[in-house]
């Protein structure tokens with residue numbers, strides 16, 4: 043759907059942006075336009091959230107559509123539900139933009155079947171880092187409320203949120219817009235025919251003027267784009283060369299938490315955990331002998347670079363990898379930077395619902411002229427070393 | 429008015445003994461409650477401990493394993509292994525304070541129709557006393 | 570078997586031993602912790618060149634991975650390797666050997682009385698070097714350093730159970746006779762032949778560590794009691810594991826969970842939509858992805874009797890769930906059913922592989 047076709051409606055005012063979303067969902071369920079919804083709910087211990095699929099309308103009272111933190115990437119929830127096929131339930135999922143983008147990537151990979159899903163996003167101010175949230179839920183809620191007010195991440199937010207340009211309307215079926223609007227105002231905007239249909243059936247399809255909101259978002263976006271440029275410059279300097287890579291990942295213990303928290307890395311048995319990638323004991327000793335010693339477990343850098351090659355074209359920069367890392371390695375910073383490069387190479391943007399196939403699923407006979415150059419350069423480098 | 433509580437007892441019954449025992453109870457027209465939901469397995473040792481846990485978390489009010497008496501297993505030693513595994517699951521439940529009474533293992537041979545009926549009745553009564561499994565209500569599992 | 574008196578710098582003596590073994594061709598490689606000064610970090614390393622041994626910090630109270638787990642992928646190389654392991658790493662490896670995931674044949678195992686290790690977040694903050702002096706003082710007095718892993722503070726198996734060589738660090742070092750290195754086996758005598766040091770016939774006497782043991786047992790009781798704070802049962806379980814994000818980091822770093830593809834990540838527990846519909850109609854709601862509690866309960870039945878309480882699982886949990894404490898507590902109970910102590914003896918079978926005809930008379 044192009045910008046000019048976008049239609050939206052003003053929702054009845056509610057106390058908090060989240061409440062307006064809940065009212066909307068209640069209406070959709072009551073009118074039988076959806077069978078169930080997926081929303082975050084506080085876990086009983088009160089220090090985190092979990093995704094809950096619910097059709098019991100009374101449970102909506104305890105749901106928090108716009109949650110302060112993002113423990114499990116929403117695309118993983120959608121994948122667990124629809125991996126084996128779309129089924130007959132119409133389900134509205136309200137998730138952060140990066141979660142929906144991941145879901146769109148997963149649908150291209152055959153891991154999410156979105157046919158009966160209505161994917162809804164909202165203007166995302168950023169998400170509080172998981173460990174910070176768990177350590178101080180009350181304080182984090184307060185900080186998040188401020189983030190919502192200002193529409194900007196603060197320093198408790200994940201570093202990638204500061205550089206996220208796609209924090210508002212992207213390619214979801216529905217989008218809730220409120221950042222940059224006067225207090226308590228909330229728009230619901232259709233991003234697809236499916237979304238439009240739902241709004242029409244709810245009697246919410248009036249073509250509101252979206253320009254105030256769009257202007258507000260553009261302003262917020264400008265900040266993030268600026269931050270993105272300078273962050274990438276920094277990351278580039280840190281990552282430069284093998285030593286750079288080594289020092290960024292120096293503390294890595296090889297737990298692969300980053301991979302298992304990643305929504306894109308859906309492989310049941312990751313290549314880097316498989317027998318194929320396993321070194322036999324003799325080879326290990328030989329490798330150690332060549333260098334006088336070797337760090338264990340082996341292949342940690344191989345794992346990270348390999349993962350970059352496998353999935354960076356679909357990386358949505360959600361930051362879940364960093365949140366899951368037990369030794370606070372800025373995994374997402376590195377992956378986000380690399381993803382920016384690889385996606386640029388193919389003029390591809392992960393998470394866009396525009397029918398663009400995955401870059402590695404297609405090729406053009408004449409493309410990527412630079413690659414040959416690179417190969418030549420590499421040859422030259424090798425020969426100069428000889 | 430309080431709704432009558434009908435327990436659901438997922439029952440893994442060995443084909444060679446307990447399942448046949450249950451059949452016998454049926455053909456002899458011995459009364460046993462509808463709470464028993466029988467699932468035929470080839471041997472009590474086929475019951476992965478994880479089945480018990482899954483049934484429990486999915487809201488079964490009781491989970492029953494029926495196997496051949498020690499020494500009579502069709503595969504000779506399957507039930508001895510089943511017993512050890514059962515002991516482990518029960519111990520895990522106990523140390524976490526979960527109701528281990530909701531798990532039961534019973535030796536019932538192919539000819540013990542009456543024993544099957546008795547175990548089914550007694551266990552159902554026991555579960556009735558315990559009430560509904562709290563996992564039925566929890567949405568955070 | 571004999572023993573060697575070493576001075577208070579036990580670490581240096583172990584390094585010298587490794588160097589001696591490498592230089593004299595008695596081993597092909599040494600597995601030990603190593604310090605990486607440029608990053609102020611540590612890793613586990615397989616060192617083959619004697620000149621690199623200076624980087625080794627064999628006794629550093631840091632565990633980046635459970636070395637028993639790593640050892641399982643190199644022990645069968647046919648090459649002779651000296652390995653420096655913490656007691657729980659050695660026990661983990663024993664458990665893996667029972668599962669045919671390794672062999673002692675070509676290994677010389679060196680372990681030590683253990684004061685516990687620091688959690689990884691202190692390692693990551695680069696604080697270890699400054700913490701060590703106080704740490705050493707505390708353990709030499711038979712007390713427990715406060716900032717070590719919770720399961721270390723509660724660990725009563727801090728004396729290696731079956732190492733070829735035991736280095737006494739905790740308790741003895743500050744005493745007049747200094748640290749000792751005990752050669753427990755023929756193999757140890759053979760390897761250490763020619764290694765310099767004052768020999769005696771003294772055997773390791775665990776009673777010198779009675780004070781430490783008492784302190785640890787008391788700490789364990791406290792830890793276990795704290796875990797039922799909101800009462801036992803389903804609510805407590807959901808309170809503890811409800812915030813699990815399902816990364817399964819706890820099993821990937823667990824030395825006992827060796828399965829290439831864990832059952833709980835397998836297609837066995839993929840569900841199609843009717844499964845979810847059924848839950849919706851019965852409960853009105855369910856969590857996505859499902860099976861959070863299921864995973865932990867399942868893992869507990871799969872391996873808790875072999876849990877060595879190393880604490881790796883807690884350390885990698887992104888939301889700070891005390892996984893190791895739960896597994897240690899539950900594991901002690903499941904192991905006790907079979908008079909089993911994980912890591913005690915590589916010749917013992919794991920409880921689920923064997924049975925007795927007469928046992929558990931209350932079941933059935």
Ligand code: SF4
Pocket residue numbers: 112138139140141166167168169200202203204206207208209359360361
């Ligand atoms: S990366 Fe951060 S700001 Fe962007 S959509 Fe995700 S949570 Fe929101």
Ligand code: SF4
Pocket residue numbers: 301306307308309311312313314348349352353
């Ligand atoms: S790193 Fe590659 S093989 Fe591993 S899970 Fe990700 S995409 Fe799959």
Ligand code: SF4
Pocket residue numbers: 293294295296297298299300301363366367368369370371373
């Ligand atoms: S989560 Fe962190 S420690 Fe674990 S593999 Fe990834 S970068 Fe390494």
Ligand code: SF4
Pocket residue numbers: 820825826827828830831832833867868871872
């Ligand atoms: S939980 Fe069970 S199946 Fe999974 S890795 Fe551990 S032992 Fe293997």
Ligand code: SF4
Pocket residue numbers: 720819822823824825826875876877878879880881882883892893896897
């Ligand atoms: S369960 Fe945790 S504490 Fe126990 S052996 Fe595994 S990693 Fe170590």
Ligand code: FES
Pocket residue numbers: 442443444445470471472473494495496501502503504506507
């Ligand atoms: S065949 Fe009946 S228990 Fe094994």
